[in-house]
Structures are given as C-alpha cells and as structure tokens.
Amino acid sequence: MESVMERGVRSVVAIEAHPDDVELGCMGTLLKLRARGARVTIVSITAGDQGAAHDPDADHAAVAEVRAAEATAAAERMGGEFVSLDGPDGYLFDASALRDALSAVIRRAGADLVFAPPPADYQSDHIAASEIAFHAVFTSALPQFPIAGAALERTPVLYYYDAIMGLEFEPTLFVDITDQVEEKKALARLHASQMANMKAIGGWDLVEEIEIVGRYRGLQSGTRYAEAFRPCLRWPRVRALREFPE
DSSP states (O other): OOOHHHOOOEEEEEEESSHHHHHHHHHHHHHHHHHHTEEEEEEEEEEEEEOOTOOOTOOOOHHHHHHHHHHHHHHTTTTEEEEEEEEOOOOOOOOHHHHHHHHHHHHHHHSSEEEESSSSOOOHHHHHHHHHHHHHHTTTTTTTTTSOOOSSSOOOOOEEEEOGGGGTTTEEEEEOOTTTTHHHHHHHHTTTTHHHHHHHHHSSSSHHHHHHHHHHHHHHHHHEEEEEEEOOTTTSSOOSSSSSOO
C-alpha cells in the first residue's frame, strides 16, 4: 500500500461549525486517511449549545457538555482528536480571536490538509466557520502573526466538503466511501442528542442524511457511496496533483 508520506497527507484538520457536521460531510474520507496513518483532528468552532430543539428547556451548558462528550467519543473511536473552540452557537461571526485559535490548532496538528464547510450552506454558523477556516489556513503558515505555535512551513491545502443535503454545492472531487459508510453511520449514531435534534428540526436524522446524500453522490460518481468535495481555488490554499487520478 502506498504510504501516507508518499501521498503527502500526514495530518488532516477537519473543521465544523458544530459537533457532528464532520460526521455528515467528510467522515468517510477521514476514516480512509486515518487507515493510511494520517493524524486526524476535528475542530468545532462553536460549543453547539443551541442544539436542543427536541428539548427546548434544556440547560445550554449541559447541552454543550453532552455534545462535547459525543464528539469526543466519535473522534476517539476513529483514532482522532476532538477540539472545541467554544464559539457562540447560532451567533457565530468571523472574529480575529477565533481565527487565531483555529490557526493555532492547525499549527499544533502540523496539518497539510484541511477540510472545511462550504462557503454556502443552510445555516449562518456554517458559512462563518467556512470564512474563519479560510483565513486560519493562511495565517497558520505566516510567522509574523502572533499566534500560538510555530508557523507551518507551507500553507495547508484547503478543501470544502458537501453542504447539508448537497444543496448549492457543485463537487469537483468524489471520494468512494463504500467500505467506510457503515462505520460513518455508527459514528454519527454516537451523537445521540443530534439524532433527536435533527428529527425535531427537519424530520430526518444524521444516519438518514448519510444514506441519502452518500448514495446520491455515489450515483453521480460511479460507485455505491461517495463524499463530495471542492478545492479552494485561492492561492496558496491549492496544490497541483502529483498524478492524474483514476
């Protein structure tokens, strides 16, 4: 098997607005990268304390604690690390403190690849998280910024993963996750609070979205299940492929 060093992916940071977004958008690909030996760090920009439509009287601090525990359990099961920046759920804006905090995590992880929410998505926190990631990737390699940790030698590559329900997202890259989809679903089920929350909000749960969108992207790309991505095409966050893909 080709090594991670040969493929050039040693450490990947997957950014999300809320704990569980990564499970929907790119967890199958993270499982593939982890199986090849890559370090995986999952970063939630917010604490997710508004995620209780199924129980509107729930204490916000308790909701955040539950979601952090769920996300940590999922990350540990797949051999990764979960980090929360504890930004304001539902009221997230691009701010210098959050940019620097995220950039510090990217530096600590030594990331060469970053996944982030797409610039257009169903909820404003996702859009803000995408913008924060866009800036943090760049500053992670700039030593003149007063950010914790040593600046990376090179700006990580930035890819956007799929929007919720695949809406307003035009992929240019598909990753076959047929062999990973059942574990992806199992990891999503660990977010028990959000299985209930999304039922209350939209009438569907995380596993249903994984099944439907994953199968749809698979149909588009000639396999059973797939995840969809698009590269950020703004220098220096894009890198030439070493060879033409299959």
